Amino acid sequence: MNAPIAIIGTGIAGLSAAQALHAAGQDIELFDKSRGSGGRMASKRSDAGSLDLGAQYFTARDRRFVEVVQQWQARGWVAEWQPSLYNAQDGQLSASPDEQVRWVGSPRMSAITRAMLGALPVRFSCRITEVFRGDRHWSLQDAEGNSHGPYSHVIVATPAPQASALLAAAPKLAGAAASVIMEPTWAVALGFDKELETRVEGCFVQDSPLDWVARNRSKPGRDTHFDTWVLHAGSAWSRQHLDLARETVIEHLHGAFAELIGCAVPPPSFTLAHRWLYARPAQAHQWGALADADLGLYACGDWCLSGRVEGAWLSGQDAARRLLEHLQ
Template structure:
């Protein structure tokens, strides 16, 4: 194949598709609007160390993903965390979540800080246009691996696919990281709440391989609360979630020496889908993401692998 395959999105789904296509010996090019890979498994560098503001970790049931986890563990970019009360291993990146995506990215050709705004079909190939007006291509096939609302706009050349992506409701989530000078008197490292404000709290600095300067916790708000407070200033979000966390623990928290907030506008799908991936095989346009399945890291991996499988079957 002389022309490359374009993959828009370098989160877990896009990287999974890229991994499968690279194994098949096909040339490809990744694009992502962010400065680096990973999406919600990326990490935020801060003055106290790296913080996992997105997905705190994940389970793996898929045999193919488990095989990859063995490789990632051997490479030192992943480890199981026994702090989570679950019969299945709970996996985290080491020394930060973004180590997983960095390992998958490797030497794959990627253009970061490049937001693709349009995907259009020429006579015999695909072209991409970014928000700076720069055209990229030609490409033989395109895989769109971004959140459903963004995917819908990029799939306009395949109306059936665009309509399906547009039907997906994505939930937003506010995330807050707090750093304390001393460890909080909490016996558990992961907490989930049946609550109007807080969805979960994770002892981020207790994960394997961390070297954070402060005892750090990452709090995730519920989708419902986030929807009601999408435009709340970050300082107010921090105050609300820190207060809710103290109430749930039943104790006064010491003043945080560090605090940061991040809003995930498209954190996970409101309901599960069973599509695997979307495909216009004849046209050479495909879409994948955790929204095609269950909103999990594993779902994103499986969806990307499925998109690659459908593309390879169309050749």
């Protein structure tokens, strides 16, 4: 009886690897420190309906990912989002010429990872702090001091700074993960009782604390009871104000939004702030996934490739492929 494979992290990368291994007949066990799947694809349920606070949309360029997204669409997990898109620079709004096809989870971003997870075995609210190898097998230790195992292989699918600590048994992999700089992002949601009188549904912003704003109700399948907006601060602003109180962050970004949007903005009836410490890698890498096949330790994530949702999915596929090749 073979020991199962452990996968730490249930964002797109971890679930992509899990699906590929499961399809190949491997036993897997998933772990996540959060209460649900999704990582930065997670959506937050709130008084103003469900809000995508992390990834706002994604694109598909690689042929393999395009095919998968088409399957997701056929199953009703994703829908195309066609926002009225703008650019903002020097306080001026102009329509964006961007013609890319954008996809969103339906009815919320986290619908994708929830569907990918399906009935796979997972332990939520379980933060793995250590990955160590015995004579033949791997064991995991969690923050409560509990031990999990034995496992034949381990795939670490967390943001790079967290991954480097879990990869200590393979110093080369740990060093590669430690070299990746991940940028933070403050995300704020604002909800208004009355619809704002603007045509903007998505906007790329320059010369402002903000770098992105999106109108939630413009996404397919969203609850339209409130006019809710999600604002993302830029990396530089987020880094400078990492430890600011949530109320102050909301105040700053609400002010920047009011200046930008070109219409009257009343006080919001609903606000929420979330700090993504590791929102995106500062630069792209071409690793695909990290592997020490002899040890049976692997790492994957958007930080191994492009920093995009597509990169995370491809990286998970790559980790699974390398693991399965080594088993043959």
